[in-house]
Every structure is written in structure tokens, then in C-alpha cells.
Amino acid sequence: MSGLRLLAGPDLGAGPEGYADHVRRLGQPTLAGRALIEALVRSGLTGRGGASFPAGLKWRALASASNGSAVIVVNGAEGEPQSHKDRLLMVSRPHLVLDGAFLAARTLRAASVVVYVGEEHRAAYAAMERALRERQQAERRITRMAAAPHRYVAGESSAAVHLIDAGIATPTTTPPHPREQGVAAAPTLMQNVETLAHIALIARYGDAWYRSAGRRGAAGTLLVTIAGGVAKPGVLEIEAGTTIAEAVAMCGGLSEPACAVLLGGYYGNWLPAAKAWDLPLDAEALRAGGVGLGCGVIGLQPASRCGVCDTARIMRYLAEESSAQCGPCFFGLRALSDACNRVAERGTNRDDMARLKRWAVEVEGRGACKHPDGAVMFMRSALSTFADEFASHPAHWRQQPA
Amino acid sequence: MKTEAHMTIDRIKCEGHGLCAELLPELIRLDDWGYPIIAHGPISKPLAPLAQRAVAACPVLALALRRESRPR
Numbered sequence: 001m002s003g004l005r006l007l008a009g010p011d012l013g014a015g016p017e018g019y020a021d022h023v024r025r026l027g028q029p030t031l032a033g034r035a036l037i038e039a040l041v042r043s044g045l046t047g048r049g050g051a052s053f054p055a056g057l058k059w060r061a062l063a064s065a066s067n068g069s070a071v072i073v074v075n076g077a078e079g080e081p082q083s084h085k086d087r088l089l090m091v092s093r094p095h096l097v098l099d100g101a102f103l104a105a106r107t108l109r110a111a112s113v114v115v116y117v118g119e120e121h122r123a124a125y126a127a128m129e130r131a132l133r134e135r136q137q138a139e140r141r142i143t144r145m146a147a148a149p150h151r152y153v154a155g156e157s158s159a160a161v162h163l164i165d166a167g168i169a170t171p172t173t174t175p176p177h178p179r180e181q182g183v184a185a186a187p188t189l190m191q192n193v194e195t196l197a198h199i200a201l202i203a204r205y206g207d208a209w210y211r212s213a214g215r216r217g218a219a220g221t222l223l224v225t226i227a228g229g230v231a232k233p234g235v236l237e238i239e240a241g242t243t244i245a246e247a248v249a250m251c252g253g254l255s256e257p258a259c260a261v262l263l264g265g266y267y268g269n270w271l272p273a274a275k276a277w278d279l280p281l282d283a284e285a286l287r288a289g290g291v292g293l294g295c296g297v298i299g300l301q302p303a304s305r306c307g308v309c310d311t312a313r314i315m316r317y318l319a320e321e322s323s324a325q326c327g328p329c330f331f332g333l334r335a336l337s338d339a340c341n342r343v344a345e346r347g348t349n350r351d352d353m354a355r356l357k358r359w360a361v362e363v364e365g366r367g368a369c370k371h372p373d374g375a376v377m378f379m380r381s382a383l384s385t386f387a388d389e390f391a392s393h394p395a396h397w398r399q400q401p402a
Numbered sequence: 403m404k405t406e407a408h409m410t411i412d413r414i415k416c417e418g419h420g421l422c423a424e425l426l427p428e429l430i431r432l433d434d435w436g437y438p439i440i441a442h443g444p445i446s447k448p449l450a451p452l453a454q455r456a457v458a459a460c461p462v463l464a465l466a467l468r469r470e471s472r473p474r
Contacts, residue, residue, distance in 0.1 A: 173412050326413035331435035362433055368413045 005213065005221050006197050007237045012092045016127040019134035022095040029103055029203035036107050036203055037063060043207035044219045044284075045199070049075055049155065049192030050267065050295045052283035055199065058189065061179060062108045065187035070110040073164070073183065074101045076117040076124060076193040077148035077155030080265040081317075082297045085223035085235045086193050090117065090124035093197060094131035100196025102139050103203050104189055112142045114164050114183065118154070119147040152266070152321035156369050157182075157190040159323075170323040171369035194223050215241035218282035222296060226251045229258055229302035240282040244298060247281060259303040260385050264294025266314055267374025270307070270385035273300075307386035308393045311379070312337070312344035318375040328366035332359055333375050340379070347395040356383060356390075406444035408468050409453060415464035422465055426456040438465075 009025055010017055017025075031039055041056030062070060074097060078086040090097060101113050115132065117125040129145055146164050148154040154169040161182045163169035182188025191199075198220065202210050211219040218241030227233050231252030238247055244261060248254060261276035263269050269291045271279070279286065283293045301307060319337035324330045336359050339352040360379040363372045383390060409429060418436035428449055429441045445453050445467070457465045 173414050327416060327418050327435055327437040328413070328433060331437070332433070335434070359434075362439060366413060366437070366439070 004237045005201060006089060006093060006096060006194070006223060009093070012088065014092075016091055016094050016131060019095055019131065022093075026201075026204060029099060029200060031203040031206070032103060033107055034063075036103065036199075039202055039207040040199065043202050043210040045195065045202065045210065046283045047192055048194035048198075048222065048296065049190075050080075050265075050292075052287070052293060055191070055195055058179070058191070059104070059108065062187055062189045065180065066108045066110065068109045068111060069186040070108050071183040071186050071188045072101055072104045072108070072110045072113045073157075073160055073178075073188055073190045074098075074113065074115045074128075074193060074196060075155055075157075075160060075190055076115070076121070076128065077160065078118050078121060078124075078295075079148070079150070079152045079155045080295045080297060081152075082225060082227045082299060083265060083295045084225045085296060087118075087121045087124040088235045089193055089197055089223065090121070091127045094127045095134075096197035096200045097128070097193045098131055098135060098139075099200035099203070100191070100198070101143075102135075103199060104191065104196070105139075105142065108189060110142075110189070111186065112144070112183075113139075114144055114146050116146045116148050116160055116164065118150065120150045151323070152318070153323055153369060153371050156371070157188075158369060160190060161188060170325055171367075171371070173368045213239050214282075215239050216280050216282075216285070217241065218280060218285055222281065222293075224281060224296040224298055226298050226300070228262075228300035229255050230300050231255050238281060241280040241285065243278050243280055245277045247298060248300065254300060255302075257303045258300045259305075260301040260307055262297070262299035262301060264292045265297040265299075266318055266378060267370070268292065268294045268297070268378060269381040270301075270311070270378070271381070272385055306344075306389065306393075306396065307382065308340075308389045309344045309396075311382040311386065312340040315340045315375070315379060318371075318378070322371060323369075326367040326372070328363050329372040329375075332363035332366075333372060335359060336363070336376070336379055343390065343393050345395060348391060348393045353390065404472050406470050406472055407450060407453065408444055408470060409440045410466050410468045411438060411440065412464045412466070415462050417462055417464075419461050421459045421461065422456040425459055426452050429453065430456070444470075 037059045045055045046052040149169045157178045159169045159171045161178045178188045220240050258273045315337040319333035322329045360376045363376045423430045423432045430438045
């Protein structure tokens with residue numbers, strides 16, 4: 001690849017690119033309407049918020065549901081603790097994101113746009129707010145900002161709708177799904193900021209251009225956050241299909257030997273390092289292998305750290321982040337976290353191991369949102385990747401505090 | 403076309419009263435915290451009246467029957 005796409009242009013540390021510079025560098029989007037929707041379908045672009053749903057299909061459904069009342073929600077909540085790619089995009093290329101949002105508004109005949117940014121991402125919030133002031137009146141008039149509370153589930157689509165409508169960022173029962181009845185009961189397009197930025201470029205250069213990047217049969221580029229035991233952790237724009245080993249090399253290589261990789265953030269999967277190494281970073285290719293790209297976080301677990309203790313720490317976090325609305329999630333995740341922490345603190349015991357295995361299956365699919373599903377998938381992957389460690393874990397909490 | 407009935411549950415409404423599992427143990431059991439676990443798949447004809455009764459007994463109206471049409 002010649003280089004970067006979303007992150008091309010001025011130095012990323014130089015702050016948000018202004019509207020005049022943005023237009024001078026990239027010009028205005030040329031594709032719109034049905035032609036844009038069909039280009040998105042052909043591009044194969046998938047959502048970058050975590051669910052990897054094909055963007056073109058989402059737009060097609062919204063286009064037929066909208067009768068001029070649709071709402072576009074620009075999702076920059078980025079509640080995933082280790083992810084930084086959405087805020088990096090917002091603080092450096094806010095107009096790419098807004099281009100995507102207003103293309104959606106025009107194409108889907110939307111009545112309003114809501115820019116939903118995590119309240120803790122102050123710089124990103126300010127950058128988006130300032131970028132919005134630089135846009136033309138017709139765009140500003142239909143747009144408002146909304147702060148996503150600092151909660152893990154705040155970026156979930158029904159929670160975002162709930163916050164925007166009622167000020168409470170807890171998920172609601174679906175159906176109705178937000179794409180049918182979302183903000184103010186109107187059909188609502190919820191799209192991650194990175195996805196919108198890709199759309200802004202596809203609307204300029206077309207789907208063939210989008211597909212011209214990519215390796216091993218994958219299409220396009222993506223933003224990933226490389227975290228943990230690498231020399232230079234941070235956000236990268238890579239060609240889809242780049243392997244984890246290649247992405248790690250782009251971060252200066254491992255800072256110490258790795259035993260495992262946590263792929264896809266806290267709703268993701270632990271994988272043994274040897275198995276993860278050659279996996280191509282592409283939503284479709286990973287799904288074929290039974291794992292997910294999620295929000296694009298790749299955490300390298302140093303061999304010197306204990307996988308059981310880190311799993312216990314993350315389970316505690318996920319249990320605390322339950323919005324406490326559904327019994328199986330509220331009680332189930334807390335019980336899983338307690339059992340996992342007992343193993344971490346006091347050593348392996350047979351009863352807790354049996355409970356962990358049973359609950360990690362039983363809780364699945366029994367919440368209004370996917371929070372419990374993500375958490376138990378994470379737990380199951382830990383039980384399999386760290387099977388030996390879980391089977392004979394010593395009481396070594398004190399040697400390695402969280 | 404064949405119509406199939408499935409049990410659905412509003413997980414936010416459900417408070418774990420457990421009447422459904424009392425009335426329909428063939429399809430519903432309770433987890434360790436008293437919340438229902440529903441068997442996958444459509445409800446068989448003989449169980450339909452019992453399923454209806456379980457739905458009617460739910461004190462918070464969390465349980466429902468959803469009918470789906472499936473081409474045979």
C-alpha cells in the first residue's frame with residue numbers, strides 16, 4: 001500500500017485538520033444517493049464499532065425505512081478501555097467523520113444528526129464540536145452534540161438512543177431495533193466514527209479504490225489499537241488482512257515474549273500467541289475462524305503476566321459495567337467475577353472451576369443487550385486459552401496485584 | 403406455511419418470580435439466581451396450552467409467545 005488513507009495528510013499530532021485544509025486536500029465527495037449506497041455494498045465495508053455489520057446493507061435498509069424523518073447517530077462513545085482509534089480519528093480528522101455523517105443524512109433523507117462522543121474523551125468532544133462550527137449552516141442546523149456517559153455499554157445502539165431521548169444510557173429491550181424505531185421513534189442509523197470516515201473516502205474515490213488496498217483477499221484499511229507488551233503501543237492504520245505478527249512488527253515488535261493475545265477488546269477472545277500470530281486482521285476472515293475483530297483492539301499479553309489474574313480483573317470490570325437491568329447479567333457476571341477472583345486470589349478449586357464453566361454457557365443470550373454475551377465469550381476463551389493456568393493456579397495474588 | 407410458537411422473554415421486565423418454571427418445567431428451568439432458562443426451539447402442540455398458562459401467570463408480563471410462519 002502506498003500509505004495511509006484515513007490518517008493520511010498533516011501530522012497527527014498537529015491537532016484537528018480544519019475544514020478549509022480538509023477540502024483543499026480531499027475536495028468534496030462526488031457520490032451520493034443510491035449510487036453511494038450501491039458503492040458501499042460493493043465495497044464490502046463493515047461497521048467498525050464492534051459488530052462488523054456490512055455498512056451498505058444497513059444504509060439500504062434505512063433508505064427504505066426513512067421517510068424524511070430518519071436520524072443519524074455518529075457513534076464516538078468508544079467505551080472500550082484499551083481502544084484509542086476513534087478518539088484519534090476525531091481529534092485529527094473530524095471532517096472525514098462529519099463528511100460521512102452528512103452524506104448519510106442526505107442519502108437517507110435524515111431530519112437530524114446527533115454526534116455522540118464519550119464524555120471522558122474531552123479533546124475528541126471539543127474537536128468534533130469545533131469542526132461542526134466550521135460546517136455550512138444547513139448542516140449545523142440539523143446537528144447536535146451528545147455526551148456519552150463513561151460506561152462500557154453506553155456505545156450500544158439502544159443505550160445511545162435511550163441517552164439521546166431520555167438522558168439514561170442503559171440498553172432497552174429490542175425489538176424494536178433502533179434502525180426501525182430509534183431516536184424520537186424515527187428510523188435511526190447508528191454508525192461508528194471510523195466507518196463514517198471510510199464512507200467519506202468511498203464517496204470520493206469509489207468502491208474499486210477502497211478494495212484496491214487489502215491483503216490476502218481482504219479489502220480496504222482499518223484502524224487498530226495495539227496494546228500491551230509491544231515496544232510502541234498505539235493506533236495503526238493497516239491494510240485489511242495484515243497479520244497480527246505484521247501489525248506487532250509495525251509497533252516495533254514485542255517488548256517481551258507474549259503468551260497470548262486478547263483480540264477484539266473485552267468482548268473479545270483470548271488466543272494462544274502461537275495460534276494468533278498468523279491470523280489476518282479482517283472481520284470476515286476472522287469470523288470464518290470463529291473469532292471477531294470487535295473494535296480492533298489487539299492486546300499482547302506478556303508471558304510474565306498471569307492470564308488468570310488478568311482475566312479476573314477484566315471480569316470484575318465487566319460485572320461492574322452491567323447496567324443491572326437483567327438478572328442473568330447482573331447476578332451472573334458478578335458470580336463469574338467472584339468465582340474467577342477466588343481462583344486468582346486463593347488458588348484453583350474444583351467447585352469454582354465447575355461453576356465458571358457452567359455459568360459461562362448459561363448466561364449467554366439472556367440479556368436485553370449483548371453485554372452478558374460478550375463477557376461470557378471472553379470468559380470461555382480465557383478458560384480454554386489459559387486452561388493449564390486455571391487448572392493449577394497458585395494463590396499468588398499478592399505477587400501480582402491488579 | 404406452518405406456524406410455530408416460541409417463548410420470548412423481556413429480560414429487563416423479568417424479576418425472577420419463577421412461576422413460569424413451576425408451570426412449564428418441560429421448557430423452562432431456573433438458573434442459580436432464579437431467572438428462567440428457556441429451551442431452544444418451537445413449542446410442541448401438546449405443550450401449547452401449558453405455555454399459554456405460563457405466559458398468563460407471569461406477574462410482570464415479561465413472558466410472551468411469538469408466532470412465526472415457516473415455509474414447510
